[in-house]
Amino acid sequence: MKDKKNKAVCFGEILWDIFPGEQKRVGGAPFNVAYHLSRMGIDANMISSVGNDQLGRDLLEKMKNWNIPTDHVQINTEYPTSTVIATVDEHNDAHYDIVEDVAWDFIEATKENKEILNSTDALVFGTLAARKEETRNTLFQLLEISHYNVFDINLREPYYEVGMIKDLLHKTHLAKFNKAEMRMMLDFLGKDYTTEEDGIKYLQDKFDLEEIIISKGSKGALYANQDKFYLYPTIPVTIKDTVGSGDSFLAGFLSKRLEKGSSVHEIMTQAVSLGAFITSQEGACPEYSLEDFIRFKNEYPLSALR
Template sequence: MEEKKIKVACFGEVLWDIFPGGRQRIGGAPFNVAYHLHKMGVEVNMISSIGDDEPGHQLLQKIKSWDMATDGIQVSRTHPTSTVIASLDENNDAHYDIVQNVAWDYISVTAANQQIIAASDALVFGTLAARNEQSKNTLFELIEASSYTIFDINLRPPYYDVRVIKDLLHKTALAKFNKAELRMMLDFLGKTYRSETDSVNYLQDTFGMNEVIISKGSKGALYVHNNNFYLYPTIPVEVKDTVGSGDSFLAGFLSKRFEKGASANQIMFQAVSLGAFITASEGACPEYAVEDYLLFRDSHQVSAMTL
């Protein structure tokens, strides 16, 4: 019998990142996750909104050229397609100027996205798309209909509300933080940082989450499932830029997480290897052949470390 194909929905921003020199690339954290999930053979649907304008038409055409589904992408006649001015610092880390009142701030509940959620194994979302009341309300409604929720915290100051983050965490099955976001979350909760183990246990107890990921840059990543802690190293690569590396890590993780019988080691190996592969490439959604990624993955073996 043929194994059931994994289906994932990603909710939130899809946009054009404008880099120095006028280079533009499709971006938005949830879309980056969707792109790499698609590359990994997952059936993925992006739930978002673009403007009825030339940037929106180009964006939709590009997504279709990748053979990705566009059923969940709404077209707004009243709000423009999102563009973000991106800059890179001396460490090749990206910084963003995110314009407000764009199409993805006004995502509506539709029959199409309700059907997408009903057919999906999981829903991925972040913080940014909840900055506006309409998209926030749509997100909460879709969360209620989802069977498994994944919150990629992805804090973009000043576009977040601590109360909304807490409400979302209470509805989250798996949360992903980077090290800085973990510290910020503890500060929001008035909790003193003692150790990663203590911090994760506190978050699990507070919000009732079974699974937590802490991405730690060059120091690897921590995956916690119930009371089991798995620490994995990064794969050393020559960094082109870090744009979307965390999103590709999450996509790699999820592409294995829902495979029947996949072990924590297999799940995390897929996560760290895809994250490293994209960090060694330029941009969040570079064109690549899956075969090239698999060659890279299979030539870099990693295993869990002791905390």
């Protein structure tokens, strides 16, 4: 009998990124992860909220067109759908002006949200959605129900608070940092940085974290599982933009991590390959099929650096 389809729930912001001189694009780190998980064959749901406005209706329509369920996206009659003004600098890095008091700042804890987590393999979340009390309280309720909590740190100044990050890490099974975020976290904790491995072990011990991912840009990605460390290189591609590259990396990682019997090599190859594939295209959620991605992955076989 075929194994059941793996399920994931992504919690938090769904929004429109407004780029200069372009039409709006669907965005929000948790949504980007849900999009790519869905493309990888995972049953991905989104717990979020949009306004009772045209932008909200457009978002829901976009999700339906992409076959991402909208059942757990609430419609808020008091607050608008989220928009973010995005700019891209000379290094192709994106910067965001994130409007406050939008629908996803007020995600309610519902019976339906809690029930879906009983049959879900992973709950993916970040810091941004926890900037306001109501959504933060909902998130902490859901973390108590979920069996596998995946925290994509994704720090967006000024929308985080160190105490909150610590509380979230104590509820986390897998944490993803980029290298700068890891060093910032160690600094917050008063821990001197010596080596990457030492910093990771410190965070594992401090928060009882078995799994940590460090994305290192052009220097690859490191996965720590208990006391084992796996370093994989990046794939050299022509970069179109870096928007959402970390989200696609995480989705690639989880798509194999949730698959029964996957090896670390399969997990990391999927993660690095999907991150590179999306970086070579425009936008965080470009149109592509699983077959498109598999062709790309097969062109660039990877070996662990250590």
